[in-house]
Amino acid sequence: MITVHVWNAAGKTLDAIAADQLMARRDELFAADNVLWIDLNKPTEAEERLVFQEFYGIHSLSLEDVPRLRREPEAAPHLPKVEEFPDYLFVVVNPLAPAIHHAVDESDHDEPALTQLSAVITQNLLITHHYAPLECINAVQAYLRRHETQMVRGPDYLFHLVLDYTVDEFVPVLDALETTLDELELRIIDRPEPSVFRRLLRLKRVIFVLRKTLIAEREVLVRLARGEFELVDERETVYYRNVYDHLVRFTELIESSREMVSDLMQTYLSAQANHLNQIMKVLTMISTVVLPMTLIAGVYGMNFEVLIPDQKSPAGFFIALGLMLATGVVAWAYFWWKRWF
Numbered sequence: 001m002i003t004v005h006v007w008n009a010a011g012k013t014l015d016a017i018a019a020d021q022l023m024a025r026r027d028e029l030f031a032a033d034n035v036l037w038i039d040l041n042k043p044t045e046a047e048e049r050l051v052f053q054e055f056y057g058i059h060s061l062s063l064e065d066v067p068r069l070r071r072e073p074e075a076a077p078h079l080p081k082v083e084e085f086p087d088y089l090f091v092v093v094n095p096l097a098p099a100i101h102h103a104v105d106e107s108d109h110d111e112p113a114l115t116q117l118s119a120v121i122t123q124n125l126l127i128t129h130h131y132a133p134l135e136c137i138n139a140v141q142a143y144l145r146r147h148e149t150q151m152v153r154g155p156d157y158l159f160h161l162v163l164d165y166t167v168d169e170f171v172p173v174l175d176a177l178e179t180t181l182d183e184l185e186l187r188i189i190d191r192p193e194p195s196v197f198r199r200l201l202r203l204k205r206v207i208f209v210l211r212k213t214l215i216a217e218r219e220v221l222v223r224l225a226r227g228e229f230e231l232v233d234e235r236e237t238v239y240y241r242n243v244y245d246h247l248v249r250f251t252e253l254i255e256s257s258r259e260m261v262s263d264l265m266q267t268y269l270s271a272q273a274n275h276l277n278q279i280m281k282v283l284t285m286i287s288t289v290v291l292p293m294t295l296i297a298g299v300y301g302m303n304f305e306v307l308i309p310d311q312k313s314p315a316g317f318f319i320a321l322g323l324m325l326a327t328g329v330v331a332w333a334y335f336w337w338k339r340w341f
Helices: 046-056 062-065 098-102 136-146 148-153 154-170 172-191 194-223 234-298 316-337
Strands: 001-010 013-017 035-041 081-084 089-095 117-121 125-130
Touching: 001 046, 001 136, 001 148, 013 148, 035 046, 035 136, 035 148, 035 154, 046 062, 046 125, 062 089, 062 117, 081 194, 089 154, 089 194, 117 154, 125 154, 125 234, 136 148, 136 154, 154 172, 154 234, 172 194, 172 234, 194 234, 234 316
Parallel strands: 035 125
Antiparallel strands: 001 013, 001 035, 081 089, 089 117, 117 125
């Protein structure tokens, strides 16, 4: 689906036009003071060809990265990057996918936690492309409906808004991860079960993906924030710098979560080893206590009247039981004296 928003400089209005009018009104839309935003949400190949080849042609390298998730459904989204071409900027970022909310609960899932958002930025045109519904796009569209005149600031400002909402979506996820890790820490201390370890492994995988993405996006933002590109106006760099500051803080938080999940896995393994040691100690103590009893019972079960005292005595059975009890008491007393329990 293609959504087109146009800031009409002549009428000072924000208009929405149909996708089939793009080619017919191409020259009018590219007028000097107009600002155009084209959003492709789950587009077909024909819609991609219309926007990226017929309406505004982009380089073959960019055209190869844009449909990556359609071409390779099982592949991970392209890592964030920014590339400068003679007449446009090509940017890839990784917003959170809807499946991320299942990553910190008790359920198993194989869906990716991130998706891909590709953007083309020119002097008066912004094209965004994605295969999953994104809250950041919906939020910016809602913002423009309330503040139409903000679109006159240009595609670089619009894309800053998209990035800002994209980064802010990490806040509840990072908070949920921290809360979940705190809960798992208590469960490991109380009762380290295999299900806890499996959940730690899933969280570690999610944290690794988020950390790698945040670091890559931080590199993209630092390039946009320091005025490296002519298509990013100098007055907008301060807004990109603000988003960059948020990313730095979130990167530190995800780094803390990564260290915490690694520590919890080590704690779990130590708790399991300690639990196994306790079991082995109990079994060893039981075996040590029973061993003399077994020896006495074996001796008294031998059929040599001369070597075995009290075999003819009526109290011989009770004498054997007494010897067994005495050796057990002595063993337990020795364990207590050595503070082995």
